[in-house]
Amino acid sequence: MHFVRPFLTFVAAASLAIAATAQTYPTKPIKLIVPFSPGGATDIVGRIWADAASKELGQPVVVDNRAGGGGSIGSVALAHAAADGYTLGIATVGTHAANIACNPKGVYNAVKDFTPISNLARTPNVLTVNTSVPVRDMPELLAYIKKNPGKVRYATGGTCGVHHLTGAMFTSLTGSDLTHVPYRGSGLALTDVIGGHVEMFFDSLPGSLPSIQAQRLRPVAVAWDTRLPSLPSVPTYAELGFKSINNAVWYGLVGPANLPPAIVRRLNEVTVKVMAMPEVRDRVRLTGSEPTSTTPAEFGAEIRNSLERMQDTVKTQGITFDPSGS
Template sequence: MALRKYALPTCVAAAIASLGLAGGAHAQGYPARPVTIVVPFAAGGSSDILARAFGASLAQRLGQPVIIENKPGAGGIIASDYVSRAQADGYTLLFGTIGTHAINAVLKKTLPFDVSKSFTAIGRLQDGPLVLVVHPKLPVKNLKELVDYARANPDKLSYASAGIGAISHLGGELFKSEAKVDITHIPYKGGGAAMPDLLGGQVELMLETIPNTLSSVRAGKLRALAISSEARSASLPDVPTFKEGGLSGLNVTTWTGLFGPAGMPADVTARLNAEITKIASDPDYIKRIEATGSEVAKPMSGDQFAAFVASEVTRWRKVAEAAGVQPE
């Protein structure tokens, strides 16, 4: 009986110890097979291109293939939901964006997941600054002249967006608020759909991503006045930031980041975050990302990235409410 009395605690202790060893062994054996990164948008788009550039670099560092799987639909909700329900072992990850993890949380009344609880925030990957472009017919050469012109001509200017709730819409509303100007919003069904009217002068300005405007700016068909990032863009180095132009509240980027399902092992998350940090300093990777008009984000820890995402939800909810945009 004495033996049986003391054998049970010993077995329990051994079992607990073995579980602890198993938990600590995750990162040592990870990854033992290919890793899949799910992209919420179609192949060939800007998110897909950025994800594939990152995936190629991550595969080199992990020593395992990284498979890019496109699951477009519902503004990124389909892919996000898929990853939120996946096994939390680090083999199914999500290429998340400001749209999937901030804008959707603001503009959708219900989601099949909770952006703050259903995912493990692993790290921030890239930033895509917006550029304020105007039609050359406007008699303005810089941001100050545009603000002065808009104030002198209230309600006579209009700005295009990719649609209600798009970052080009919310960014435009933030610009109006920061600059204290009245400009009419003209929504389109996508950024590409807005370009013909912008180039034709039917609408005078737009806050849009650099890839969608760069060729027109370089051809002189549009005039770039300001960049929404903290520092000037390598793609448009002569264009000052909004902060340089006196509007410090317009630090806006269409960021991307790596997420996994909630409950991922901490050591696997830490391994992936460490690889993101190393990749961010690789000159070849930086060159590939900058060639797309985006920038490599300053590395963050997983906790810092989670806090950043939460702050983005709060920020854009305030902008949407001020603009009268109601969740659907």
């Protein structure tokens, strides 16, 4: 019994120290690792959050772009950072699901090496076809694929990317005989689909929407909760009976593993507040994404669910890791 009182004293002191840390945090600038190059959707969403959060936290949030390896270089840097709240990062469905599913022996664990804080934004995905393909909706597309087994191709921005795995899921669900044509980036894929070199294209909506609006691509389905105001006549995958691929791309805020709960709560509270600000929501929507926020537990569940779904696809489709991205 004589050990109990000192132990309780230690616990009380530790609790007070944690509470004090949360009250004073942050006392210096915060680094936000964005695992992709400046100018892309991930970078833009990260910078929007950083600008708004800086004002609320009373300290600068400095963006550090660590591009390379499909987002793995920046993710590794974050995983190895001190868990003190002064190095945070942006996680995406690519860095924390597709990459790991395709490369299970990779250098970081999407679940164990990070602390989820909140989702920040979601982006619709879209399936389009070249306008010369004689189809206008999903039933016609499936009939066309069945009539031309092995001859219909789908383009994506790279092997083992989110859209490759979406295409693989589509292939499996529909029992289609399709050929994947990977490119080094969605921009190159878009050019070839418009040019008629590839029939189908799986992409994020912001990259394809201008070409859809210019009637250079024909949309067949979107991955979103409801039909989009910008494409009101295009059904969601869920409407078409493909609920398991009706999944948007997401971007969220994470820290290294074992980030103190009090700091997680502080960052989550700030994130919920800033992502509800009209000016922040407007800026995010201009990118083609929808602003959001979640609890740490909800975001952690979204990461795990995305990873499990893509791991299943990689296994059933026999997809192998290709570091060249081609």
